Amino acid sequence: MSQNDLNIDVKAMGKVAVLMGGTSAEREVSLMSGGGVLQALRARGVDAHAFDPANGDLSALKTHGYQRCFIALHGRHGEDGTVQGALELLGIPYTGPGVMASSIAMDKIMTKRIWRFEGLSTPDWRLVASSAETAQAFAELGTPMIVKPAREGSTLGLTKVSSLGQCEQAYLLASRYDPEVLCEQFIDGDETTCPVLGQGASATALPVIRIVAPEGNYDYQNKYFTDVTQYHCPSGLPEAEEREIQRIVVQAYRTLGCRGWARADIMIRKSDRQPFLLEINTSPGMTGHSLVPMAAKASGIGYPELCLRILASASLDALQGRGGAAGAQEHA
Numbered sequence: 538m539s540q541n542d543l544n545i546d547v548k549a550m551g552k553v554a555v556l557m558g559g560t561s562a563e564r565e566v567s568l569m570s571g572g573g574v575l576q577a578l579r580a581r582g583v584d585a586h587a588f589d590p591a592n593g594d595l596s597a598l599k600t601h602g603y604q605r606c607f608i609a610l611h612g613r614h615g616e617d618g619t620v621q622g623a624l625e626l627l628g629i630p631y632t633g634p635g636v637m638a639s640s641i642a643m644d645k646i647m648t649k650r651i652w653r654f655e656g657l658s659t660p661d662w663r664l665v666a667s668s669a670e671t672a673q674a675f676a677e678l679g680t681p682m683i684v685k686p687a688r689e690g691s692t693l694g695l696t697k698v699s700s701l702g703q704c705e706q707a708y709l710l711a712s713r714y715d716p717e718v719l720c721e722q723f724i725d726g727d728e729t730t731c732p733v734l735g736q737g738a739s740a741t742a743l744p745v746i747r748i749v750a751p752e753g754n755y756d757y758q759n760k761y762f763t764d765v766t767q768y769h770c771p772s773g774l775p776e777a778e779e780r781e782i783q784r785i786v787v788q789a790y791r792t793l794g795c796r797g798w799a800r801a802d803i804m805i806r807k808s809d810r811q812p813f814l815l816e817i818n819t820s821p822g823m824t825g826h827s828l829v830p831m832a833a834k835a836s837g838i839g840y841p842e843l844c845l846r847i848l849a850s851a852s853l854d855a856l857q858g859r860g861g862a863a864g865a866q867e868h869a
Contacts, residue, residue: 545849547582551604553848554629556620558589561612562693562714570823571609577841578607578848590614595623605851606631607844608820612689616820617643621854630851634819637854638794642819645719646687648793652814655792657785659814660722660804668705674720675704681723684708686715697723724804724813729772731786731803732821732829734846736796742783743832747772768828770835778805782812789814796857797850800829 555578557571558564571587578585588598590610598606606624608631614620616633618640624631634642641647649659663674664687675682675698684707685695694714696707711718728748735741749767772779786801800821804813821829823844833843 545845547845550583550848552602553578553583553585553605553607554588554598554603555585555607555609556588556590556615557609558591559610559612559615559620560591561610561615562689563611563615564591566822566824567609567611567615569825570611570827573823573825573840574607574609574844577844581841581845583845583848590620595620595627598624598629599627603629605629605848607848607851608632609823611820611822612693613643616818617688625854628853628855630853630856632847632851633797634793634795634799635852635854635857638796639819641793642795642799642817644688645685645816646717648816651792652789655788657789657792657814658811660724662722663720665708665718665720666716668708671698671704671708671718671720672701675701678720678722683719683721683723684711685719685721686711687717687719689714721815724806726807726810727774727805729774729782729803729805729812730800730828731782732798732800732832733787733790733795734798734850736850737791740787740790740795742787743829744770744835745772745774745779745782746770746828746832747774768831770831774805778810785812785814789817793817795819796852798829798847 555571555575557567559567575585575587606629608620610616610620616639618636621631621636621639625636646664649662652659661678665671665674671684680699682698683695684698694711696710698704698707708718729745731745732743733740747769751765782803789801790799799817799819801817802815804815806813823830830840830843
C-alpha cells in the first residue's frame with residue numbers, strides 16, 4: 538500500500554515528536570520502538586524528531602513548535618493516560634487512545650471488570666494484597682495460576698504458579714512493579730494476539746497472530762530478545778475461529794473507547810475452543826519483534842506506511858465531538 542493510497546499529506550503532519558524512552562520499566566523496549574518509528578517516518582518525508590520525556594519537560598513540545606506526537610512510550614507514564622492528559626492540556630494531537638481509554642486499559646483489573654460487565658469472556662481473577670491472599674486465590678482459581686502486576690506490560694513481574702509454595706515469591710515479584718497484584722485463572726490453549734486500527738464503526742481488526750513460545754513461556758526475554766518464539770501469521774486457525782477473534786477484539790476495543798490503534802491478547806481454550814480476552818495494549822511495540830507490524834504486513838501494509846497511517850490518526854479528546862482525527866489534522 539503506497540503513501541498515495543493512504544491519501545496522507547505528509548507536509549500537513551507538521552513538526553512531529555516521536556515520544557520514546559520515558560521512565561517506565563519498559564524504557565528499553567520503548568527506545569527500540571521509537572527508533573524504528575522515527576526512521577520510518579523520516580523515510581516518508583515527515584519532519585520527525587526523537588523526544589524522551591525522561592530527559593526533557595513535555596512543555597518543551599509546545600515551546601519548540603511540535604504539531605503532533607507519535608507515542609512510542611510503553612508502560613507507566615506512557616500508555617496510562619498521564620502523557621495523553623498532558624498533551625491534551627498542551628493542545629498537541631497524539632496517536633492512540635485518549636486519556637480515559639488509556640488509563641482503563643493500563644489497569645488490567647478495571648479492563649476485566651468492564652469486559653465482563655459487557656458480556657465479553659475474560660479469565661476469572663482475584664485482586665490480592667498479600668502472599669496469604671495469593672495462596673487463597675490459588676486455592677480458588679486452581680493450578681496453574683498467573684500472578685502479575687495489575688498495571689504493567691511486557692509480562693514484567695509475571696509468574697506462572699503451579700504449586701502453593703510458589704505463591705509468596707510470585708506475589709513479591711509482582712508487587713515490586715505495582716502495589717495491586719492480579720491473580721488470574723490460567724487458560725490452557727492457543728495464545729493469539731490481534732491488532733485493531735481506526736475508530737468507532739470504522740475500527741478494523743488486522744490478521745490474527747498465533748504465538749508459539751518455548752514451553753509456552755512468552756516472557757519478556759522471549760518477546761524481545763530471542764528468536765526462538767514462533768509467530769504464525771496467517772494464524773493457521775480455522776477461518777471461522779479467526780473471524781470470531783477479530784469480532785471480539787474490535788468489540789473489546791470499542792467497549793473501552795479506544796481509537797487510533799491498539800492490540801488485544803486472547804487465549805483460545807483447548808478443551809472447547811472458547812476465546813478469552815487477557816488484556817489490551819494501547820501503545821503496542823513497534824520493534825523488529827513486534828506484532829502489529831507483522832499483522833499489518835500480512836494485510837499488505839508495510840512498516841513505514843503503518844507508522845504514517847497511525848500518525849495521521851493523531852487526535853485530541855477535545856476534538857472528538859467535531860471530527861476526531863480529521864479535526865486534529867485541521868488543528869495541526
